[in-house]
Amino acid sequence: MVAVAVLKFLLFNSVLSTTDVLTDLLTFFDLSEDNPRWAFLTFFWMWNPFLFHTLLYLYRKATGKCQTCDTFSEVMAEFYKEAGVHIPFVSSMHNIWRATRLHQLKFGTPEFNSRNHGEVEKLLDEAGRCSQAESNMEAGPQSVTQVYQFCGVFKIYLADCTNVLRL
Numbered sequence: 001m002v003a004v005a006v007l008k009f010l011l012f013n014s015v016l017s018t019t020d021v022l023t024d025l026l027t028f029f030d031l032s033e034d035n036p037r038w039a040f041l042t043f044f045w046m047w048n049p050f051l052f053h054t055l056l057y058l059y060r061k062a063t064g065k066c067q068t069c070d071t072f073s074e075v076m077a078e079f080y081k082e083a084g085v086h087i088p089f090v091s092s093m094h095n096i097w098r099a100t101r102l103h104q105l106k107f108g109t110p111e112f113n114s115r116n117h118g119e120v121e122k123l124l125d126e127a128g129r130c131s132q133a134e135s136n137m138e139a140g141p142q143s144v145t146q147v148y149q150f151c152g153v154f155k156i157y158l159a160d161c162t163n164v165l166r167l
Contacts, residue, residue, distance in 0.1 A: 005108025006099055013127045014095040017134060021046060021088045024142070038149060045142040046088050049133045053083035091130045098123045 024046045031039035057079055060066045066082075069075040085091050106112045107120050 002103055003106070003108030006102045009102060009124075009127070010096070010099040013131060014092045014099065017095070017131065018089065018092040020134075020139065021092070024138075025088070038145075041145055042142065045138050045145065048141065049086040049137040050083060050088070052137050053086050053133065054079075057082040085130055086133060091134065094130070095127050098127055 024042055028039050028043045028046070031042060057066070060082075066078060069078055085094055101123060102108075102120065105116045105120060107116075
């Protein structure tokens with residue numbers, strides 16, 4: 001029996017984020033023919049967390065704030081951990097793996113062994129950090145763009161849109 005806590009984790013950290021990215025991709029394809037600028041912007045917001053974390057990684061690497069790597073594979077592993085997980089759909093796959101691990105640890109059940117608390121905390125923290133980055137750098141800017149587009153399509157003044165948003 002899968003614990004409710006693991007199912008909640010899977011729903012909020014994998015199913016919803018996959019649905020979000022998938023609908024963004026479908027919106028991109030839908031808009032690309034009639035409105036290529038909005039399509040490109042939608043596509044850009046999908047990739048924004050990855051692009052931001054790539055630039056942040058390169059900056060940290062250039063200023064010596066990252067650990068020193070001896071081999072190319074170490075550099076790629078470090079890059080993947082810092083930025084690669086923010087590629088669309090990749091974080092969802094990681095969260096499926098995390099949910100599987102939480103299930104193996106019997107998280108959310110009476111059989112859960114408290115000595116595994118540290119690993120569970122680390123899994124939940126990693127998922128939360130990734131979700132926060134997606135929210136701040138993809139969903140937030142994209143929602144502002146969509147409100148702006150909505151106002152423009154229906155010839156609504158921007159002040160009217162902000163009044164609706166304040167409600």
